[in-house]
Amino acid sequence: MAAKAYMTDKSDQLVVVVHGTSSTEALSKKELIDIYMGRFKNFPNGSTATPIDYFKGSNQRKAFYQLLVGKSERKIDAYWSRLLFSGRATRPNKATSVAEIQQELQQNPSAIAYINAANVTEEMKIVYQFD
C-alpha cells in the first residue's frame, strides 16, 4: 500500500497532534522521528512525550511509518522489539480506535498521536502535517 495513495483527499491526510495545552507548538519531521523511533522520550522543549500508535495492521499505522521513515510495519515492529528487549525503551501505547486516541489526547497532556485530519477536535493541536 503506498502511503500517499492512502490519503486520497484532505480528510484522509495524516496529521500529528498533541494535547491542546501542550507547550509544544510545532515539530519538525526529524523531531517526530526522534520520538516515534525511541531516540528521545521528551519533546525538544524537555516536556515528557507519550507517543500513541494505531493498532497493528491498521492503514493509518502503515501509512504513518512509510511517510515518516520509509519503513514497513514489520521492520518498525522489529525495531521496537529491539529497543524493548535491550531495555532501552518501551513501545508506544496502542490505540484500537479513533475514539481511544481522542480520549487519550484529552486526558494526557504529554500524549502525541497521528490521526486523520478529519478526526482532529478542538481539544487537539496540530504540530505536524504530512504532505
Added chain:
Amino acid sequence: MFISSTKTTASLLCALLSLSLGFSKAASAEYSFNGFANLGVTYSDSEQLAYRSSLLNNGREDLSLIPDTLVGLQSNYRFNDKFDAVGQIILQDRDNTSLTNFVELAFVRFQANRNWAFKIGRFSTNSYLFTDYRYVGHLLNRVRPPLEMYSAAGSLGNMDGLHASYTMDVDWGAIKFSGAYGQSSFNDTLNGGEVTVDYTELSSLNIEFQSTEWRFHMAYLTAVMDNFDSPDLDGIRNLDQLVPAIFVPFALELKNNLIPDGKRITYVSVGGQYSFDSFDLIAEYSDYEGEWALAASAKSGYVSLAYPIKRFTPFITAAFYDRQMQPEIIDYANAQAVLPDFAFQQLVAISAGANEAIRGGSIDQNSISVGIKWDFSDAWAVKAQVDHFDIGEFGSGFFSVQEGLLTPAEKLSYNVFSLNFTTTF
C-alpha cells in the same frame, strides 16, 4: 566480596520484583510483560567436540534440541515520567545453574531530562552491536550472532553497577554516549566443580551513532579480575611450596598464568550496521587484552551480508578468532632448555592437568556461515543455517570436548547444521 554480593542480590530481587509485577498486572498501561523464544535443533558432525552456543552452556553432541533453545521473559514497570524498571531472565542450557546466570537485566532507570538518563542495577555492558539483544533470535537474520564475538559475551554481557548516558541530537539522527562502573562475575562448572571469578572495577564506555538506515558503535571495557576459585585451587596456590627447588620458578609461572587475581583485562570493539531495503551489511571487530591463560588475549571479528527478498532473507557470514598467546601453561621450550631431561619429564607430568585446562579453553578458529530466514508470519520466523568452522591446533575452546577425550591437538573442521523457530510475544 560482601558489597558485590549485596549488589548482585539487589539486582536479582529487582528482577524478580519487576517480573512478578508484570505477571500480576500484565494488562495495565504502566506494566508490560513480554517475552521471546527460540526453538532450535542442531546437528554437529564431530566425534571429538560437542556444540554449545555460549561458553556458559553445556556442550551437546550430534542431534540436539537444546543448544539454541531458550525462553526470555521481561517485565517493564513505569513508576512515573521519570522512573521505570526492567527485569529480564533468560532460561537456557547453562552449565552452572546459579541464579545469576539466568538474570540478564534488573535495573531502575531515572530519566533526568531529554538528554540524560541513569540506571542502577544489572544492565547490558553493550560491548558489541548486538550484546543487549543477542538472545532475541527473532530480531536477527542468523540463528545466533557469530560465536567468534558473542560466545564469550555471556561472561561480560552484563554488569551490576551504575550507568549514565547522554543522547545528543544531531541532524542525521542521534549520538549516545554511555559510561558505567560496577562489577560482573563469571560462574561456570569444570570437572564437576564450580569455577568463579569476579570482574571488579569494571568500567565501560560506549559511543553509538544512530541514523534511520545505519548505526555505528564503539566500546571500551576494562576490569580487574579477583576472587578466582576453582576445584583444586588450594593445590595450585601452594604449588611453589610443595615442589622441589628446581621446579619453583616453573611453579610460580604456572600459578601466575592460572590465577588471575589482580590482573586487568581490556576490550575494545567497533561495529556498524547498514540497512537498506535491498541489503543489510554488518561488520564488527574486537581486540581483547588479558594475561590470564584461561582467557588469553585475542582479536576477533566478522562480516555479514543479508539480502531480503520479500519475506525471505538469505545471508552469509565470515568470522575469525585469532588468539594472541600460545596455549601453554608454562614455557616448555625454555623449561626443556634449562632442566635435566628427567626433571623436565617430571615437570610435564606435574603440569599436565593444568596444561590441558589451558588447551581446553584456548580458541583459534575461522568460520563461514550461510543460511536463510523466512518470516512466515508477523510473529514467527524460521531459519536454517550451516556453519563451517576451521579450528586451529588446540583451538577448539568455543566447544566442549566429548567426555573422556583430550582437547584436539590437530587442526580440524567442524560443521553445525541448525534449524530454528523464533518468536516474540
